[in-house]
Amino acid sequence: MAHLGEILVKLYEEYRGKTPKRLKLVDAYLVYVLMTGIIQFLYCLLVGTFPFNSFLSGFISTVASFILATCLRMQINPENKSQFGHISQERAMADFVFAHVVLHLVVINFIG
Amino acid sequence: MVRQNPVSSAAGPAAAQTNGNTFTLQKSKDSLSKYLNLTTEQQETYLKLLILTVSCIMSFSTRLFSVLRYESVIHEFDPYFNYRTTKYLAEEGYYKFHNWFDDRAWYPLGRIIGGTIYPGLMVTASALHYIMNALHVSIDVRNVCVFFAPLFSSFTTIVTYLLTKELKDSGAGLVAAALISIVPGYISRSVAGSYDNEGIAIFCMLLTYYLWIKSVKTGSIYWSTACALAYFYMVSSWGGYVFLINLIPLHVLALIFTGRFSHRIYVAYSTVYCIGTILSMQIPFVGFQPVQSSEHMAAFGVFGLCQLYAFVEYLRSKMTKENFETLLRSVAMVFVGVIGVAGLILSLSGKIAPWTGRFYSLLDPSYAKNNIPIIASVSEHQPTAWSSFYFDLQLLVFMFPVGMYYCFKKLTDANIFIIMYGVTSIYFAGVMVRLMLVLAPVMCVLSGIGISSILHIYARNSEPDTSAEKKGKKGGETSYWFKSEIGTAVCCMMTVFLASYAWHCIWVTSEAYSSPSIVLSARGGHGDRIIFDDFREAYYWLRMNTDEDAKVMSWWDYGYQITAMANRTILVDNNTWNNTHISQVGQAMSRPEDRAYKIMQELDVDYVLVIFGGLTGYSSDDINKFLWMVRIGGSTERGADIKETDYYTPSGEFRVDREGSPTLLNCLMYKLCYYRFGDVYTEGGKPPGYDRVRNVEIGNKDFELDKLEEAFTSEHWLVRIYRVKKMPNRGI
Numbered sequence: 001m002a003h004l005g006e007i008l009v010k011l012y013e014e015y016r017g018k019t020p021k022r023l024k025l026v027d028a029y030l031v032y033v034l035m036t037g038i039i040q041f042l043y044c045l046l047v048g049t050f051p052f053n054s055f056l057s058g059f060i061s062t063v064a065s066f067i068l069a070t071c072l073r074m075q076i077n078p079e080n081k082s083q084f085g086h087i088s089q090e091r092a093m094a095d096f097v098f099a100h101v102v103l104h105l106v107v108i109n110f111i112g
Numbered sequence: 113m114v115r116q117n118p119v120s121s122a123a124g125p126a127a128a129q130t131n132g133n134t135f136t137l138q139k140s141k142d143s144l145s146k147y148l149n150l151t152t153e154q155q156e157t158y159l160k161l162l163i164l165t166v167s168c169i170m171s172f173s174t175r176l177f178s179v180l181r182y183e184s185v186i187h188e189f190d191p192y193f194n195y196r197t198t199k200y201l202a203e204e205g206y207y208k209f210h211n212w213f214d215d216r217a218w219y220p221l222g223r224i225i226g227g228t229i230y231p232g233l234m235v236t237a238s239a240l241h242y243i244m245n246a247l248h249v250s251i252d253v254r255n256v257c258v259f260f261a262p263l264f265s266s267f268t269t270i271v272t273y274l275l276t277k278e279l280k281d282s283g284a285g286l287v288a289a290a291l292i293s294i295v296p297g298y299i300s301r302s303v304a305g306s307y308d309n310e311g312i313a314i315f316c317m318l319l320t321y322y323l324w325i326k327s328v329k330t331g332s333i334y335w336s337t338a339c340a341l342a343y344f345y346m347v348s349s350w351g352g353y354v355f356l357i358n359l360i361p362l363h364v365l366a367l368i369f370t371g372r373f374s375h376r377i378y379v380a381y382s383t384v385y386c387i388g389t390i391l392s393m394q395i396p397f398v399g400f401q402p403v404q405s406s407e408h409m410a411a412f413g414v415f416g417l418c419q420l421y422a423f424v425e426y427l428r429s430k431m432t433k434e435n436f437e438t439l440l441r442s443v444a445m446v447f448v449g450v451i452g453v454a455g456l457i458l459s460l461s462g463k464i465a466p467w468t469g470r471f472y473s474l475l476d477p478s479y480a481k482n483n484i485p486i487i488a489s490v491s492e493h494q495p496t497a498w499s500s501f502y503f504d505l506q507l508l509v510f511m512f513p514v515g516m517y518y519c520f521k522k523l524t525d526a527n528i529f530i531i532m533y534g535v536t537s538i539y540f541a542g543v544m545v546r547l548m549l550v551l552a553p554v555m556c557v558l559s560g561i562g563i564s565s566i567l568h569i570y571a572r573n574s575e576p577d578t579s580a581e582k583k584g585k586k587g588g589e590t591s592y593w594f595k596s597e598i599g600t601a602v603c604c605m606m607t608v609f610l611a612s613y614a615w616h617c618i619w620v621t622s623e624a625y626s627s628p629s630i631v632l633s634a635r636g637g638h639g640d641r642i643i644f645d646d647f648r649e650a651y652y653w654l655r656m657n658t659d660e661d662a663k664v665m666s667w668w669d670y671g672y673q674i675t676a677m678a679n680r681t682i683l684v685d686n687n688t689w690n691n692t693h694i695s696q697v698g699q700a701m702s703r704p705e706d707r708a709y710k711i712m713q714e715l716d717v718d719y720v721l722v723i724f725g726g727l728t729g730y731s732s733d734d735i736n737k738f739l740w741m742v743r744i745g746g747s748t749e750r751g752a753d754i755k756e757t758d759y760y761t762p763s764g765e766f767r768v769d770r771e772g773s774p775t776l777l778n779c780l781m782y783k784l785c786y787y788r789f790g791d792v793y794t795e796g797g798k799p800p801g802y803d804r805v806r807n808v809e810i811g812n813k814d815f816e817l818d819k820l821e822e823a824f825t826s827e828h829w830l831v832r833i834y835r836v837k838k839m840p841n842r843g844i
Binding site for chain 1: 331333336378
């Protein structure tokens, strides 16, 4: 177990040192979205799933936002240049915004 | 496909030494293109445009046989329902359509149309109608519906070209587009007049696949969102979207297992799944199924797997090997345990619904036959015969493995997808005839790849070796005897095959798939054409001569046509959502007249409609469908005393002549079909009452009807309508 603790500390230190500022910003956003998702899920467990469409709409909104932010992080990470060569940082951001527009239109329609 | 060499070498020896590097900008020396002043690139573009345009026009015009032979009329049964709903949408607007409760079908239950259909077809057709009328092209809703499927088949041709271009190259794309424009497997469900979901569903499906391949190749969020939107369009148009939402995760799983999982796949699949799922739940008929039913659980499972895999890869890239192993082992065990227990609890407690009957019968074909007679009785759900494969696909059956071989030869992420699509559709097309439609596009794509690759090799071989080429030849190419002659021969053979394919397809379309089935025709004794328009005659009689809220009882096949054309309330229709109600109608048809009268009184029936083919020789009449009525009638509790064996002779045959079983000769269906038929001479040299479909003289001839009276019989006795008499006022 101590071994495990050491590994985690080492992981954290490397993360703090090596990751660029942009990616840390995206990571902070990811943590925030995760928090909202957990809060919604806990609320649903406490109060029940009625109305189900509203719960689904809110929960899927957090999940999808999390996923889209993860995708954005992958695309702007300079280490992944070989896989996403032809996608510039601005293009990645524009795609991210487009996907969010579509997502939130559907969420607002579904939330009832 | 156009290659530089054939064009330039045909012009003369001077052009043969053209250097490879300056191909694209060099003006061709050929006389026609020199006259038009075109570069090779421009030539290619114009040739592609020309081929695609001809394919689109071809796909539209080959579907017009029945319009030219009969008239612009809606075919079959299901399209009448779609036509009626489209008319309603065009007249009343979307809000009323979305909330439509129809009380003129399934009396006395009614049907929630707004919540039980796939609206994509109707919305697209009425949008088209609205746009065209806004541009003052005054086209009727009926004509929009009739020509809708051919129009979308042209779009399908274009999308097939784009899809195959992504998989291989534009040459293969052009061949695939030409193949799919006339393939009979697709034409059978999309002729002019066949206004059904499949007409639009194939287009949406191929569009979704094209955008999916694009997202997998680029890994861009934009293409993935576009794919999710196309998936939404597909969900709104056909129940077969379940195939897509299982094929795409299967593809991702295959990529994981072959070690090709990369960040691009992660981006593509996660985006498509999240946005696609919430979009698909906007259709009321789909509702919450994507998170509750077993058919969608595979997609969810693969989604979770993707997240885990990507996270694990991320950690692995951040740590040394041993540290990673320790961390992995401890976390993984906990995690797998939790997931396993949760999954078990959810499925045991019933929160995750098991597979519904319709889809379960695809995995286990004998399930429907043993348990659900209604699903088993639909003619489209029967297993496919071997001859149907050749009839519907001809050359593609042989070129399909060739295409698969070339895909395996150059395996990419996109090729794996098309291979899986091909293999799964072959299985499903073998289970159910109706799914031949899903197989046709992938056959065309793979055959296009195969044919194009073959022509690519042998057309190049057929050129005589010039000195410049001899020097630049790669080491791997061998030169064998008669290389160029064999090349030319193979190209000629391929041309003959493709020509025979085209001839076969047009012939099949003309002979087999262009009958409107609401209008029949036959050749008279002198070779003249006789038209049987009995159905429309009878429905029009119903419309004009009966009460507004009269209730009509018939077998469920004719329900949609009666509501659309006769505009009367019916008991059961082709939606077949309530087996008990249909079983009651089946019981009424199978019982003798007085017991059937009780059921008809319960259901407030005013008219009974039967289809009788004995006078004309029309073999899809109600007597031939009668055994299904008996089976379905006997399948519920109330009809448990109806046994199929009672309607057979002691030797086990189904006969309507004197030897026939007395139960059969006295049931309501028999009496309604053969009332007064005993006096009619149908064929020369045969006794009166000779049934031309069963080829026997009927057994029970001179009977009178007690509780019903004949209201209408159409010209060739195809449709017979009876009025149910009210009980007398005073008891006798």
